[in-house]
Amino acid sequence: MIERLLERARRRADGGADALWRRVERTSVAFEWGRLKAAGVAEEAGVNVRVRHRGRVGVAGTTAVDASPDDVLTRALASAELGEELALAFAAPAPVPPVTTFFHPVADASLDRLIAMGRSLLAQLEREGCRVNITIEREAAETQVANSGGAAAAYRSTAIGVSAELWRIAGDDVLAIGDTYEGADLPSDDALAALVRSVNRRLEHALRVVAPPEGALPVIFTPLGLSALLLPVTQALSGKAVLQGISPLAARVGEQVFDSRFSLTDDALRPGRAASRPVDDECVPSRITPLVDRGVVRGFIYDLETAARARTHSTGHGQRTIFGKPVPGYTNIVLGDVRSLGDVGAQHAAPLQLGGGLLAEIRDGLLVDELIGVGQGNVISGAFSHPVALAYRVERGAISGRVKDAAVAGNAYDLWKRVGDFGNDGRWAGARYTPSILLDGVSVARR
Amino acid sequence: MIDRLTAALGRSGADYTEIRVERTWSTAVTFRGRRLESATASEDQGGFVRALTAGGGWGVASFTSLDRLEAMVARAVELSRAVRVTPPIRLAEVAPHRAEAILDLDGDPRGVPIAEKKRLLEAYNGELLAVSDRVVDTLASYRDEVSEYWYVNSEGTALHELRPEVTLSGTAVARRDGTIEKGLESIGLRRGWNSVQDKAAGFREAAERAVQLLDAPMVTGGAYPVILDPELAGVFIHEAFGHLSEADFVYENPQAREMMTLGRRFGKPGLNVGDNGAAPGLRGTLPFDDEGTPTQDTPLIKEGILVGRLHSRETAATMGERATGNARAISFRHPPIVRMTNTYIANGRGSFEDLIRDVKLGVYACGAFGGQTLLENFSFTAAYGRMIRDGHLAEVVKDVVLAGNLFQTLDRIDYIAGDFRWNQMGGGCGKGGQAPLPVTEGAPHVRIEAALVGGDVPSGAAA
Numbered sequence: 088m089i090e091r092l093l094e095r096a097r098r099r100a101d102g103g104a105d106a107l108w109r110r111v112e113r114t115s116v117a118f119e120w121g122r123l124k125a126a127g128v129a130e131e132a133g134v135n136v137r138v139r140h141r142g143r144v145g146v147a148g149t150t151a152v153d154a155s156p157d158d159v160l161t162r163a164l165a166s167a168e169l170g171e172e173l174a175l176a177f178a179a180p181a182p183v184p185p186v187t188t189f190f191h192p193v194a195d196a197s198l199d200r201l202i203a204m205g206r207s208l209l210a211q212l213e214r215e216g217c218r219v220n221i222t223i224e225r226e227a228a229e230t231q232v233a234n235s236g237g238a239a240a241a242y243r244s245t246a247i248g249v250s251a252e253l254w255r256i257a258g259d260d261v262l263a264i265g266d267t268y269e270g271a272d273l274p275s276d277d278a279l280a281a282l283v284r285s286v287n288r289r290l291e292h293a294l295r296v297v298a299p300p301e302g303a304l305p306v307i308f309t310p311l312g313l314s315a316l317l318l319p320v321t322q323a324l325s326g327k328a329v330l331q332g333i334s335p336l337a338a339r340v341g342e343q344v345f346d347s348r349f350s351l352t353d354d355a356l357r358p359g360r361a362a363s364r365p366v367d368d369e370c371v372p373s374r375i376t377p378l379v380d381r382g383v384v385r386g387f388i389y390d391l392e393t394a395a396r397a398r399t400h401s402t403g404h405g406q407r408t409i410f411g412k413p414v415p416g417y418t419n420i421v422l423g424d425v426r427s428l429g430d431v432g433a434q435h436a437a438p439l440q441l442g443g444g445l446l447a448e449i450r451d452g453l454l455v456d457e458l459i460g461v462g463q464g465n466v467i468s469g470a471f472s473h474p475v476a477l478a479y480r481v482e483r484g485a486i487s488g489r490v491k492d493a494a495v496a497g498n499a500y501d502l503w504k505r506v507g508d509f510g511n512d513g514r515w516a517g518a519r520y521t522p523s524i525l526l527d528g529v530s531v532a533r534r
Numbered sequence: 535m536i537d538r539l540t541a542a543l544g545r546s547g548a549d550y551t552e553i554r555v556e557r558t559w560s561t562a563v564t565f566r567g568r569r570l571e572s573a574t575a576s577e578d579q580g581g582f583v584r585a586l587t588a589g590g591g592w593g594v595a596s597f598t599s600l601d602r603l604e605a606m607v608a609r610a611v612e613l614s615r616a617v618r619v620t621p622p623i624r625l626a627e628v629a630p631h632r633a634e635a636i637l638d639l640d641g642d643p644r645g646v647p648i649a650e651k652k653r654l655l656e657a658y659n660g661e662l663l664a665v666s667d668r669v670v671d672t673l674a675s676y677r678d679e680v681s682e683y684w685y686v687n688s689e690g691t692a693l694h695e696l697r698p699e700v701t702l703s704g705t706a707v708a709r710r711d712g713t714i715e716k717g718l719e720s721i722g723l724r725r726g727w728n729s730v731q732d733k734a735a736g737f738r739e740a741a742e743r744a745v746q747l748l749d750a751p752m753v754t755g756g757a758y759p760v761i762l763d764p765e766l767a768g769v770f771i772h773e774a775f776g777h778l779s780e781a782d783f784v785y786e787n788p789q790a791r792e793m794m795t796l797g798r799r800f801g802k803p804g805l806n807v808g809d810n811g812a813a814p815g816l817r818g819t820l821p822f823d824d825e826g827t828p829t830q831d832t833p834l835i836k837e838g839i840l841v842g843r844l845h846s847r848e849t850a851a852t853m854g855e856r857a858t859g860n861a862r863a864i865s866f867r868h869p870p871i872v873r874m875t876n877t878y879i880a881n882g883r884g885s886f887e888d889l890i891r892d893v894k895l896g897v898y899a900c901g902a903f904g905g906q907t908l909l910e911n912f913s914f915t916a917a918y919g920r921m922i923r924d925g926h927l928a929e930v931v932k933d934v935v936l937a938g939n940l941f942q943t944l945d946r947i948d949y950i951a952g953d954f955r956w957n958q959m960g961g962g963c964g965k966g967g968q969a970p971l972p973v974t975e976g977a978p979h980v981r982i983e984a985a986l987v988g989g990d991v992p993s994g995a996a997a
Contacts, residue, residue: 116617119782119786120786120787121786122619122786123591123617123618123619124591124592124617124619124623125591125592125593125594125617125869126591126592126593126594126613126614126616126617127592127593127594127595127596127613127869128594128595128596128606128609128610128613129595129596129597129867130595130596130597130598130599130602130606131580131596131597131598131867132598132599133598145573145574146572146574147574147575147576148574148576149576149577149578150577150578150579150580150598151577151579151598152598152599153599153601162574162575162576165575165648166572166573166574166575166648168649169570169573169648169649169652170570170572170573171569171570198613198616199616202616202617216789218786218787218789254787254790255789256787256789256790256792256793257789258793259793259910259941260910261793261910261911263908331566331567331671331707332670332671332709333670333671333707333709333714335712335714409576409578410560410574410576410578411562411572411574411576412571412572412574457908459906459907459908459911459912459913459937460904460905460906460913460914460915460935460937462904463903463904463905463906463913463914463915463935464903464904464915464933464935465714465715465716465903465933467714468713468714470752470933472755472933472935472988473913473935473937473988474911474912474913474937474938474986474988475911476908476911491911491939492911492939492986494755494935494937494986494988496755496988530755532755532756532986532988
């Protein structure tokens with residue numbers, strides 16, 4: 088499909104073209120409120136093409152892949168007619184780094200295997216007064232990405248997600264505690280045991296409800312609870328935000344902006360992670376991209392278009408779906424020293440312990456595991472204010488119980504300037520690897 | 535198409551089978567700053583099959599190649615048989631319907647050249663940029679789609695619909711030194727091209743708001759009497775109560791059922807809440823849901839008392855209630871799940887001035903940047919706020935985030951004005967990995983006697 092499309096494109100678009108073709112097949116099983124309820128399959132294929140004609144760039148996509156390649160090309164050329172001129176250079180042919188993205192145990196996992204995995208988790212999580220939802224979804228995909236200049240890559244990949252969520256409703260108190268394993272390979276028995284432990288530990292501490300503290304306090308954000316603090320930073324480190332003039336980090340490359348123990352890296356080559364791939368969706372070879380190194384801003388992520396506009400090079404972060412044009416997007420984000428991680432592809436690097444060894448430092452404070460409304464509001468400014476969904480009070484170095492009806496607020500940039508401490512509980516949460524973080528002077532309000 | 539789908543149903547062999555096929559034409563235009571970011575036309579097509587066998591679970595298959603229809607029906611039946619469920623899944627009775635519904639397109643966008651759509655958006659984007667040189671960035675987008683939709687099930691329902699949708703949005707980003715603020719305009723309609731003309735005023739207001747917020751102080755955190763404008767009151771009822779009324783949360787969870795027992799008091803007399811999937815001309819409106827059940831107006835709270843909930847056929851059967859037409863899917867890629875349509879707080883009486891007259895110190899929270907609920911607890915972010923001092927509107931404040939506990943907050947609604955309006959916004963609702971689902975919310979001005987507003991913690995509270 089893709090060769091035929093590019094061959095036609097060479098004739099019709101004077102500045103060439105690039106294209107992505109992807110086929111995905113998925114299997115899923117769902118246990119709803121403790122019962123196996125549904126099994127599903129999905130098959131999807133589509134192509135996205137971008138052309139450059141008379142100096143202008145246009146994009147089109149379709150899932151009607153059996154149709155003539157000329158239809159989608161015609162739409163891409165019509166899209167290009169409207170665009171402004173852009174000196175977009177397609178990716179040059181280049182060697183592709185080795186990274187394993189395809190794992191047979193996931194590709195070949197039978198429905199029965201997935202159901203058995205779910206039943207085992209259910210048996211370990213169910214208890215009186217609680218209900219459990221479990222979803223397991225595996226997928227295998229084929230990707231081809233190429234351009235009219237001769238760059239081409241093709242790879243197969245797998246991914247699996249195992250989510251467990253435990254609900255406990257007592258009167259008007261609603262408690263939901265969940266965790267997810269995500270990876271390119273099947274979870275090991277240890278990884279599933281860690282998932283169960285993660286839910287159980289947090290449940291045990293949650294059964295007792297205590298009054299929230301109040302004031303400017305030390306707060307531990309767990310790897311799952313850290314999103315509100317990292318989102319402004321990752322938004323600001325996108326080349327797109329820099330181009331738009333809204334990134335507070337734009338003019339600060341080489342400056343010490345964060346705590347000297349704070350490093351952030353995008354690692355597209357991390358073994359076993361579902362976001363890893365040999366090339367990005369524009370055929371630019373993958374690499375490890377330092378974003379912040381020991382507190383100093385090192386660079387931003389770019390795709391081909393933002394790089395062309397910013398007069399720099401793509402960092403291999405082009406992401407595209409079947410519809411719409413490529414945009415810069417992160418792969419695996421690692422907080423901390425990426426070199427010391429070794430081969431961490433598994434969910435948990437350290438034994439699971441709530442607080443990551445940071446509790447002892449706190450006389451009175453909070454441990455935040457989940458916030459409500461992250462991503463709303465004026466994120467890129469760094470200001471945040473969120474009620475807690477799941478948080479615990481820490482008193483005299485130990486968790487005293489769960490707090491409700493509390494909210495935390497602060498400014499991420501101010502807080503990252505001086506980190507209290509880093510936990511020893513680094514783990515993957517989605518495509519992000521972080522330990523727990525202790526921050527001082529976070530505003531905690533109660534009602 | 536209906537004949538082809540009916541033939542595929544005939545070969546299913548399951549106790550119940552349904553098939554949906556969708557073909558969607560869409561165009562999207564985006565401006566960022568003065569630059570056209572993209573202008574694309576897309577075509578998406580695919581099918582969805584769901585089967586139920588005796589003692590089996592749901593077998594589900596979705597696909598983009600229609601050549602695979604018959605094979606995917608067989609696969610769904612096989613998957614249903616592979617999943618044993620006790621007690622068996624039952625579906626509430628719904629009379630079979632055969633219908634051909636061509637919704638009012640009000641200007642079929644498929645007949646309008648994409649260059650004309652670009653010109654329209656460029657003009658609206660220009661309104662944002664023209665307000666002030668403090669407006670450093672904009673994001674303006676136009677999107678239309680027309681979806682041809684076929685649905686059949688093994689009980690004899692056969693539907694063919696043409697569903698239009700058009701959304702228009704504009705964000706203005708204003709900046710002065712390190713301060714960045716934004717203003718948002720958003721319009722979403724289940725109509726076509728003609729309905730998005732003459733919308734410049736809303737774009738101008740959004741940009742003026744962003745510039746105005748540069749000078750606004752952050753609201754001081756604490757508990758206040760809060761008046762929600764109709765837009766935010768709509769988001770509030772959707773987030774804080776609507777999701778709890780979705781029966782898939784309660785139907786197989788005894789503790790949740792107890793918490794949501796019909797007859798329980800949720801608010802003061804005067805609080806009336808419902809969900810109306812049949813309200814004419816709204817974005818959440820369709821004649822049938824994605825299980826072929828006709829949509830309807832479902833009362834949820836009457837005079838403060840819980841009286842109803844939103845159902846799919848499965849949740850209705852389990853709870854011994856009637857299907858309400860709320861089983862919806864965002865596309866052929868997903869199964870229908872229990873969702874809202876057009877959710878509302880019904881009119882009270884009196885005016886906005888009546889609500890603020892006796893408020894000594896309070897917050898008037900306006901517009902919505904978003905909202906999230908984690909059952910029982912919710913958070914939503916107002917676009918901006920005004921302080922209320924001694925019964926009058928005072929200074930503009932920013933970063934107004936409202937957080938609360940559902941049960942307490944509903945019960946604290948003490949005044950509902952008589953100025954109801956539907957908010958025809960873009961965006962949509964997300965649940966179970968399905969977003970954005972077109973929904974509408976509507977409300978009059980609503981007063982909460984005390985609610986927690988996030989913001990700066992008063993310095994006296996520091997430990």
